[in-house]
Amino acid sequence: MSLDTVSLSGRKKEVVNNKMNFWESLYLIAIAKGLWITLGHLFTRKVTIKYPEQVRPVSPIYRGQHLLKRDEQGRENCTACGLCALSCPAEAITMKAAERKPGEEHLYREEKYAEIYEINMLRCIFCGLCEEACPKDAIYLTLSKKFVKAASDREDFIYGKDRLVMPLEMAIANTKTN
Amino acid sequence: MDQAIIIEKGIVIVAVFAITMLMAMYATLAERKIAAWLQDRIGPNRAGFGGILQPLADGLKLFSKEEFMPDTPNKFLFLVGPAISMSMALMTSAVIPWGDKLIVGGREVILQATDINAALLYVFAVLSVGVYGIMIGGWASNNKYSLMSAMRAASQMISYEVAMGLSVIALIMMSGTLSLKEIALQQQGMNWNVFYQPLGFIIFLVCSFAETNRTPFDLAECEAELIGGYHTEYSSMRMGFYLFAEYASMFISSAILAVLYFGAYNYPGMEWMAQNVGVNVANGIGIGVLFLKIFFFIFFYMWVRWTIPRFRYDQLMHLGWKILIPLAIVNIIITGVVILLFQ
Numbered sequence: 001m002s003l004d005t006v007s008l009s010g011r012k013k014e015v016v017n018n019k020m021n022f023w024e025s026l027y028l029i030a031i032a033k034g035l036w037i038t039l040g041h042l043f044t045r046k047v048t049i050k051y052p053e054q055v056r057p058v059s060p061i062y063r064g065q066h067l068l069k070r071d072e073q074g075r076e077n078c079t080a081c082g083l084c085a086l087s088c089p090a091e092a093i094t095m096k097a098a099e100r101k102p103g104e105e106h107l108y109r110e111e112k113y114a115e116i117y118e119i120n121m122l123r124c125i126f127c128g129l130c131e132e133a134c135p136k137d138a139i140y141l142t143l144s145k146k147f148v149k150a151a152s153d154r155e156d157f158i159y160g161k162d163r164l165v166m167p168l169e170m171a172i173a174n175t176k177t178n
Numbered sequence: 179m180d181q182a183i184i185i186e187k188g189i190v191i192v193a194v195f196a197i198t199m200l201m202a203m204y205a206t207l208a209e210r211k212i213a214a215w216l217q218d219r220i221g222p223n224r225a226g227f228g229g230i231l232q233p234l235a236d237g238l239k240l241f242s243k244e245e246f247m248p249d250t251p252n253k254f255l256f257l258v259g260p261a262i263s264m265s266m267a268l269m270t271s272a273v274i275p276w277g278d279k280l281i282v283g284g285r286e287v288i289l290q291a292t293d294i295n296a297a298l299l300y301v302f303a304v305l306s307v308g309v310y311g312i313m314i315g316g317w318a319s320n321n322k323y324s325l326m327s328a329m330r331a332a333s334q335m336i337s338y339e340v341a342m343g344l345s346v347i348a349l350i351m352m353s354g355t356l357s358l359k360e361i362a363l364q365q366q367g368m369n370w371n372v373f374y375q376p377l378g379f380i381i382f383l384v385c386s387f388a389e390t391n392r393t394p395f396d397l398a399e400c401e402a403e404l405i406g407g408y409h410t411e412y413s414s415m416r417m418g419f420y421l422f423a424e425y426a427s428m429f430i431s432s433a434i435l436a437v438l439y440f441g442a443y444n445y446p447g448m449e450w451m452a453q454n455v456g457v458n459v460a461n462g463i464g465i466g467v468l469f470l471k472i473f474f475f476i477f478f479y480m481w482v483r484w485t486i487p488r489f490r491y492d493q494l495m496h497l498g499w500k501i502l503i504p505l506a507i508v509n510i511i512i513t514g515v516v517i518l519l520f521q
């Protein structure tokens with residue numbers, strides 16, 4: 001067997017450079033073939049996902065919007081140590097720490113907590129390094145299963161605690177399953 | 179009597195005009211939907227139920243855009259271009275027989291704006307003036323891309339008009355009349371011209387793609403080389419007019435195809451219906467049948483557009499002059515011989 005005829009992939013095709021004959025140059029047969037193919041596509045299942053109503057299932061480790069976790073008793077984990085901000089390559093995180101007052105034990109797990117915690121989603125590259133840095137298991141990108149949506153204003157991309165802290169319902173659901 | 183005829187024709191004309199506009203409007207939606215379906219998408223579906231209000235939204239958007247006028251010495255021609263395109267696209271609808279007669283209050287209402295005995299010539303004349311809209315617009319835009327596109331449109335129109343005319347000559351030899359109404363009447367039942375003139379039909383079909391500037395012959399607006407073609411400089415509703423005219427003329431040429439080759443409003447069993455159920459019912463169904471045929475051709479135009487790419491300029495000319503015209507002449511000869519032998 002000569003090397004010219006070997007086809008390792010099985011998809012080898014000889015190139016023909018013949019001139020088209022009269023019927024081929026009418027293109028009618030070729031066009032009819034093409035029409036047949038597109039007609040088939042008219043009846044195939046459509047691949048579009050109607051986004052806001054239908055959401056594409058994301059993988060369990062998909063890094064979406066950040067979530068500041070609550071523990072089993074519904075208290076915020078974060079202790080405002082700043083390690084996430086330090087580890088962030090995009091300088092996306094800022095926070096302001098505050099001391100827990102007596103009577104707030106049901107709100108915050110540690111004696112120090114983040115009074116303000118902001119992530120600038122325009123800067124964030126969703127690398128997940130903040131998640132890795134956190135000593136308190138407080139910040140996760142994989143849990144919220146939310147996308148960061150488009151907005152028309154830059155200010156809207158600075159997510160504060162109102163949008164980052166785990167919603168209470170989710171925390172309650174977690175305590176029930178545990 | 180005279181007044182009655184004016185009112186009757188007035189109603190028919192307004193109805194035809196309104197229907198053509200409505201068709202052109204919804205053809206834009208149909209185009210986007212069919213394009214989407216052929217590409218496994220679902221198309222615009224946000225405005226109204228399933229996107230049914232999309233054309234209105236598009237129109238509203240076009241109306242609210244800024245009207246830009248390029249710095250051109252031909253301001254008048256610039257304004258006139260889209261208007262010519264639009265009016266020529268609509269004028270053809272005057273001679274198309276939309277149905278046989280209806281009987282309203284003892285009067286026969288002919289469902290045709292006017293039945294002139296040289297209707298076919300009229301159609302050709304108006305169709306060829308249609309390219310002036312493109313040429314004038316392209317010329318007046320003072321833009322090299324527009325001009326190039328206008329030149330292409332003109333040369334394409336001239337090339338394909340010859341083949342189109344020749345293919346219709348064979349049909350005229352067969353029917354012996356130029357009146358669209360009589361051609362429609364001759365095709366009663368399943369006696370459709372397409373069965374006698376298959377070659378002529380294919381040539382006419384290909385040429386009608388060229389005449390309406392649809393893919394694969396849309397060299398006049400090929401985005402890859404000419405930005406937007408002749409409407410590069412147009413904006414707002416003036417551009418809307420150009421786009422609208424394309425869809426209107428697509429509707430009209432679908433109607434002409436249906437009338438000339440696919441039996442117009444005739445369907446098998448029409449006479450039986452007329453005798454047993456009533457003329458109005460039979461002819462009413464006839465109108466529906468004609469529209470079904472028109473819808474099919476509109477769908478076909480779109481189906482082809484989203485299937486094959488555009489021809490190269492030399493391929494276009496080659497196809498027109500070296501293939502379609504000889505074929506059309508052969509078709510005439512064959513038709514002539516057959517007519518001589520069987521009469």
Ligand code: SF4
Binds near residue numbers: 090092093119123126
């Ligand atoms: S995901 Fe990466 S970029 Fe985004 S906040 Fe965390 S560390 Fe910064």
Ligand code: SF4
Binds near residue numbers: 079080084085138
């Ligand atoms: S999220 Fe974690 S790393 Fe960041 S401040 Fe809170 S506890 Fe520290």
